[in-house]
Amino acid sequence: MSAKILIADDEAHILHVLSMKLCNAGFEVLTAQDGEEALELYHAEQPALVITDYQMPFMTGLDLCRAMRESGSAVPTVLLTARGYDVEGSEMADAGIAAVLEKPFSPREVLALVEDLLKDSQTFSSQA
Numbered sequence: 001m002s003a004k005i006l007i008a009d010d011e012a013h014i015l016h017v018l019s020m021k022l023c024n025a026g027f028e029v030l031t032a033q034d035g036e037e038a039l040e041l042y043h044a045e046q047p048a049l050v051i052t053d054y055q056m057p058f059m060t061g062l063d064l065c066r067a068m069r070e071s072g073s074a075v076p077t078v079l080l081t082a083r084g085y086d087v088e089g090s091e092m093a094d095a096g097i098a099a100v101l102e103k104p105f106s107p108r109e110v111l112a113l114v115e116d117l118l119k120d121s122q123t124f125s126s127q128a
């Protein structure tokens with residue numbers, strides 16, 4: 001069974017490009033166009049990893065990460081940001097964000113990061 005990845009971004013082309021790259025690599029991909037939809041999908045589908053844009057309607061990616069963390073999530077999360085937008089290290093830790101990628105990004109870079117984060121989380125899970 002392939003790992004389930006949730007991608008949340010209000011830009012359709014980002015959803016399309018990342019979905020194709022991850023599907024072609026064998027992952028099951030779920031998509032959401034805003035933070036609230038992403039949070040609902042997160043609770044319903046229990047993905048292994050979440051990729052979210054920072055700036056989205058209804059709930060920012062940072063707020064989404066915080067809400068997931070408050071519900072007990074240990075799921076690795078990647079936050080996508082616009083060029084020049086900084087996320088403080090303390091904000092990342094508080095929200096459970098594993099990595100921040102600046103747009104524009106390489107889909108290959110995202111795939112490599114996803115594979116590394118999933119490998120790390122599986123190693124951690126098997127040691128617990």
